[in-house]
Amino acid sequence: MKKILVLVLVMLSTVVSSQEQEPTEKRTNKGRFFLYWGWNRGYYTDSDIRFKGADYDFTLSDVKASDRPTEFTVNNYFHPGNITIPQTDYRIGYFFKENYSISIGVDHMKYVVDYGQEVGINGQIDASYGTDKTNYTGADTEILDADFLEFEHTDGLNYINVELSRFDDVSRFFGMHSKNFSINLSEGVGVGVLYPRTNTTLLGKERHDDFHVSGFGVSARVGLDIAYKGFFIMTEFKTGYINMQDIKTSTSSADSASQTFGYIQPTLVLGGRFYLKKRKK
Numbered sequence: 001m002k003k004i005l006v007l008v009l010v011m012l013s014t015v016v017s018s019q020e021q022e023p024t025e026k027r028t029n030k031g032r033f034f035l036y037w038g039w040n041r042g043y044y045t046d047s048d049i050r051f052k053g054a055d056y057d058f059t060l061s062d063v064k065a066s067d068r069p070t071e072f073t074v075n076n077y078f079h080p081g082n083i084t085i086p087q088t089d090y091r092i093g094y095f096f097k098e099n100y101s102i103s104i105g106v107d108h109m110k111y112v113v114d115y116g117q118e119v120g121i122n123g124q125i126d127a128s129y130g131t132d133k134t135n136y137t138g139a140d141t142e143i144l145d146a147d148f149l150e151f152e153h154t155d156g157l158n159y160i161n162v163e164l165s166r167f168d169d170v171s172r173f174f175g176m177h178s179k180n181f182s183i184n185l186s187e188g189v190g191v192g193v194l195y196p197r198t199n200t201t202l203l204g205k206e207r208h209d210d211f212h213v214s215g216f217g218v219s220a221r222v223g224l225d226i227a228y229k230g231f232f233i234m235t236e237f238k239t240g241y242i243n244m245q246d247i248k249t250s251t252s253s254a255d256s257a258s259q260t261f262g263y264i265q266p267t268l269v270l271g272g273r274f275y276l277k278k279r280k281k
Helices: 002-019 074-078
Strands: 033-040 047-053 056-063 088-097 100-113 118-125 135-143 149-169 181-194 198-202 215-228 231-248 256-274
Touching: 033 100, 033 231, 056 135, 088 149, 088 256, 100 256, 149 215, 149 231, 181 231, 198 231
Parallel strands: none
Antiparallel strands: 033 088, 033 256, 047 056, 047 256, 056 118, 088 100, 100 149, 118 135, 149 181, 149 198, 181 215, 215 231, 231 256
């Protein structure tokens, strides 16, 4: 992830020189590249999580979870060695038409089960694990704590996605249009895979600690940006659906978890739009 982000930041540095190569007449989008980087917050719907293994199969119902934003300091958010630790978004794309772009990006979200909550449990757990019961019905409940379960996608809930977007300059509605300044509205839909590094402690098993393709997601977004020349700052609102049917929970290939949930994600990003080569005036 750090290598990908470093590449994006290097490409962003080319924007400065690229602006000198743009035409002096009205700016156009077709043929332009863009990229951005910024931060997000995540809010998740409750989720049923099923855990399966060779000697257990149970479902926890209506599990609540939250994101885990990094404390804001200049060092935490801008030091090159820490730049991928916060909840971040980064994306690169291309305008193949004046008002349409295609892009690929990573939404590095974080998902943490809220501990101490009481949830419903249904299924079976072998007596060798020392649980209070071996057979649970939907009427049974369990307190989620470190002794029973820790479950989080904190490195992170990585949604790697391709997005098709519509882009419109709406400056004239505000009476603020000029050659170098614009206000822009964009809407997009995306689809991609989930590539989390899941931190799970379940029934005393050794945790799985590696990235793994765990499922897929779909999303929709709307963004509003303010641009000066080729640079912009954008606030964005995204919502989506995540379906993960192959979450790794331990080092055993027999152990896995599955869940589906929805989310909303507000973001704030900084970026640039630029040409890769000089255009004729």
